[in-house]
Amino acid sequence: MSTAFSIALSALSANTTAVNVIANNLANLDTTGFKESEVSFQELVNQALGTEQTAPGFGVSPATVTQVFSQGAITSSTGPYDAAISGNGFFVVNNPATGQQLYTRDGNFQVTATGELVTSSGQTVQGWASTGGTLNTSGPIGNIVLPTGAIQSPVATQNFAVPISLNASDAVSTTSPNFSVPMQVYDSLGQQQDLTINFQKTGPGAWTYTVTAPNSSLASPSSPSGTTTVATGSLAFDTSGNLMTPAASAGAIPITVSGLADGAANMSFNWNLYDPTTSAPSLTQYAGQLDSAGNAVQDGSSASGITSITMGAGGQINAQYSNGQNVVVAQLALAAIQNPSSLATAGNNNFQASAQTSTPSVGLPNTAGRGNVQGGALESSTVDIATEFTNLIVFQRSYEASAKVVTTADTLSEDTIELIPAS
Template identity: 25%
Template sequence: MTSFYTSLNGLKNSQTDLGTIAHNIANAETTGFKKSSVEFADLVANGSAANPRMSQGLGATVAGVNQNFGLGAIEQTGRNLDIAIDGDGFFATRNPESGQVLFTRNGNFQMDGAGALTDFKGKALQVFEIDAAGNVLNPGATIDAVIPLTNGAGADLASVSIEGNGLIYGSYTDGTSEPIARVALASFAAPTGLRSVGSTNWEATGFSGTPAFEVPANGRNGQLLSGMLEKSNVDLAEEMVGLITAQRNFQANAKAIDTATQFSQTIINLRT
């Protein structure tokens, strides 16, 4: 009877694998999405007094679902407030209502009527405060990104640009350009420990460690590419091969249950 539960574990694991692959394929065109893969581990019934040459396996279990933070393809959009990270690091956004800070690779930002730079859900992009020369004033603290709609001379804002080193410039109708802030990128000791919360956002956990904020192109952080977005890192050809493999594993475990059923039926039908 053990074979029933061993194969049942295999069916459940194949179902988890299929679900993970389907999720990857469904997000193949999602900006900033990172694919996942399932890791399995074997189950063995054994004891200290058991003969190691007689140990019997009990199937497999899901050891973990690992996230792959490899760089996705970079797509040029030509939009000033679209920015991609060419390397490691995450954008940080803050919910103005709860104060919760989330992390993302999706650099699709926009400016609201008050000049705040936000993501599509209204969370504020986190930046460093700078002086007139563009130097960071408080390296350990971030603030919400807000672009002044008029400069000191009363001229209206004409456009916003973001440099590769994270400097945000505001250009005004009087022909002047001023540094406003500098984009803050977060890095983690173990990014695979981040918890996915949907909408290509992650939150820090005890497994990931606390975020370390730095300017772009410094330390482990990559530089910014303005007018571009990072696409999903899902490889459809690879996922299709994985899908076929997972399907075959599911069918094999189902066949094992069918065979075990036939054995049981034969035993039940024995006549003495």
Template identity: 30%
Template sequence: MGFQQGLSGLNAASKQLDVIGNNVANGSTVGFKSSRAEFADLYASSLAATASTQAGIGVQTVAVSQQFQQGNITATSNPLDMAISGNGFFHLTSGNTVSGGTEAFSRNGQFKLDKDGYFVNNGYYLNGYKIVNGVKTGAEQPLQVSTLGSGIAKATGAVNEKGIDWSFNLNGDAAIIDPVVTPFSTANSQSYSYTSGSKFYDNYGNAHTVSLYFARRAATTDNVVPATVPPSTMQVNNWDVYNAIDGTLTSATPTQVKFDQNGALTNWSPTTIPVAADTTAASAHPAFNIDLTKTTQYSGDYSVSSLAIGGYPAGKFSGVSADSAGVLYAKYTNGISQPIGQMTLYNFANVQGLAPNGDNRWTYTSAAGTKSMADPNSGGMGYIKSSALEDSNVDTTAELVNMIVAQRFYQANAQTIKTQDTLMQTLLNLR
């Protein structure tokens, strides 16, 4: 019987060395999870049960168990690298359609963009939900930067885009200009007090210029609005504001804004200047407003207090990024980032039941139990760290120690076989 015990020990030690060797070989494999060999003793059984004096018949390998502890997260300079900190697996499919083909799961976040803008990892596609106009839509499917390489632009005043928020301080000591004596003209700088220009964007992302001209007029005494009882009046300072698009005056009739004696716009003064829509094929843009709400009239130099422009020019795709919730953003050269999709993470009642199939992927088996899906950073899932990768969780130092132990285990079992051989040789030599 000694030969059988020794041989089973050799087999077990060999399996343990195989597992350790595989762990060491994958010490630098992103998202790799180490394994350990697990053993059980063997006893012969009979109808009369196991005898109390039976020594056992050896050892057997009962499992090679995967260890799913979190690996260290290392920062990289590649925004397509993504690490999961916490529970969950990336959901991958072998095809780039909604049906997807073969399904797999991975902790390896080394993604790339293929020629069609899909996020791929070793030939498999990253899955999630599309985001259209800021809302997740459709079924789970391979994620794609659908505008890869194409331009993107939005007009000032378009849907979900403001017009121009523009505020000034108009010098309260500026000279009064009589429009009868000096009629307004963009060509005559004596006919206005100040001017400023700003760009805005048409439907194609082309930049145009809108210019405002401020001309101070004589103060007047106005009825206070809303009306008081009895009616009261207030002396107000008046400014005529003209606007021109690309150098062409839009109207000869100005917008008259009024400031009270505290230098602020009065309650009954216009606070916006409308810019009409343009339907010209080459420069079409929607109507928008220029908001002057924060404009003041204090003594001191004329200045532009703030300027914020809605819309943006055409830009080219420049890369992607991800936030902690797994939302993927397409970035463009005009500084705009647009959410294009949100990846999904999966977890399992028994992750040990997942079957490794190489290329840093696992496939689902019934032994894995219930499958759950959630957005990153919710539903018990980990969060996504962009420009980072999860290292292998192999502890190389521990594995080298385990290798020494397994080597001694192998040598000891070989010694039992050698000893048994010596005993048999002694028996054969009896005369």
């Protein structure tokens, strides 16, 4: 009867492990990025009894627990630093207490008072942070530190462009401009300087331009009329209304504004007349339409502070500045692991490499087999409550049956003992 006892006890032990696994799965039903565990059983080797071919077996081996790294549902979130992985891979984090590199699918990230991007349990998120405005993703990964509260220095305008269509039907003027376009640029102190481009028709297909600055923006204006000319020249259009002069080979008109009243350095920038990619002119002249100008584009900016930092697509972390600029300040790294089931749990939704784990391949998301990263989203737990409760009932029934075997074997043992005659 001892064999029946050991067989039943092996089943009790295995089913206890299975129930514990299901309990842990259900406890983490709402844990972000949690991967459910599955239990599998294997029979023990059979035994031969005497010369008979009877082989009842030794029961069940200890239950094997395997983590299943299937894709969890991705849902939108309101956290500015939240991220979810769609596909293979893990976020790379570092345990600040031990320096150990860990891996997680939980993208519920936060920012500390010092700007470090961390998990909800305090591990530092790994990737690349910009240095001096440059983001180098070919270098080694490290702690991501975000520039919270940073001030962006002003940038003086170097290039200016605006699409302008002049009316070929305008009359020739000898006194005043036919059309004027405002030009807003920034000096070295980040002060916006308001210039004006004036167009005056001098003949068929022939115009002059004059760029003026208000005297109030100059320390020593050279004209008493209220504005000072800082650039002037001629424009010529062909019979199709396309700009001929200045030619595309010239490309731009240099403009210099000297002696600014705010003490900024002298301004020197280019008014680009042609698209740098297609060489199409931004100045045209057509009949039957009013003089018009589109949206101007210039590369200067005022000094500004960060208004918000958010997680973007592909794991890019973007800083929005008060001047409207959007700058990528950091990039998350992902680790691809060929045999993720070999990872060992490290607590706090983290995993660590075991002796059987292949070398993780760390790099940019959506490259070399690594999944993509969605900002403003989180990956849900892969636990299915209906499946877990069904399994729980099955294991409960199995446990009860095994317990019944124990009581039956015990009864048989007692009955056998009673058959032994008293001495």
